[in-house]
Amino acid sequence: MTFSTLLLEYGAERATITLNRPDKRNAINPAMISELQTALDDIEKKKVRVVIMTGAGPAFCAGMDLDMLQAIGKQSPQENQEDSRRMAKLFRRIWSFPRPLIAAVNGFALAGGCGIATLCDFTLSVPEACFGYTEVRIGFLPAIVSVFLTRQIGDKRARDLLLTGRKISAKEAQQLGLVSEIVEPDKLMSRASELADYLVEVSPGSLSRAKRLLVSAEQAGIDADLERAVLENARIRCTPDFKEGIASFLEKRKPVWRDE
Secondary structure (H helix, E strand, C coil): CCCEEEEEEEEEEEEEEECCCCHHHCCCCCHHHHHHHHHHHHHHHHHCCCCEEEEEECEEEECCCHHHHHHHCCHHHHHHHHHHHHHHHHHHHHHCCCCCCCECCCCEEHHHHHHHHCCEEEEECCCCCCCCCHHHHCCCHHHHHHHHHHHCCCCHHHHHHHCCCCEHHHHHHHHCCCCCCCCCHHHHHHHHHHHHHHHCCCHHHHHHHHHHHHHHHHHHHHHHHHHHHHHHHHHCCCHCCCCCHHHHHHHCCCCCCCCC
16 A cells, blocks of 8 residues: 555554655645545554554654645635544544554654654653644644543643643653653664564453453543534634744744734
């Protein structure tokens, strides 16, 4: 199967997804959202026990592509809502995927990229990586990821990250519970492979049932909260602050906020 934004490789009872837009720091665009869904659908149909996700080049994922952010400002409310729902669907798919997902974070993971990295069952990171939900810094809203983050690390810690939009080191991410393990760069993929080997050895029935149990305990609340988040995500795209945030970022100047 051929993709334009990622690589999908199959090995012995495992699959590896590599986000493959290194010239754009593996930023998320509509094609990547669609292709990640397609890749996960294909993996689920095969006899794959574990999935490893990583990024090509020096970054894991820089978040949403700038061209996509610019296009958002010209979309209708209905288009923004549909766009938000596609992103929510991808995040939920990663969170609820029936096979274990291992993120091998080889560089910075920001905004939506941070969401992808931390929604996996295991998140391995190189020491130099940084993480952050930076949306508020450009007049955007970390609505969709907030649904999952508050459940992962608790309300107070989630507020710190989401309201400040600050970037954190791999070490702090590990202390918060977002990173499972910090691994030296030359050992990152071998450690991910080692963890995959371990998971392949356990009972596949027990593993799938355990994941199903974990998902079923939260899915009703997750789905209700995601719907609210989708609507808020779509609404903020029409605000003056969103347009100013994107413009100031592109023009490399300090934003002048107007929205209240």
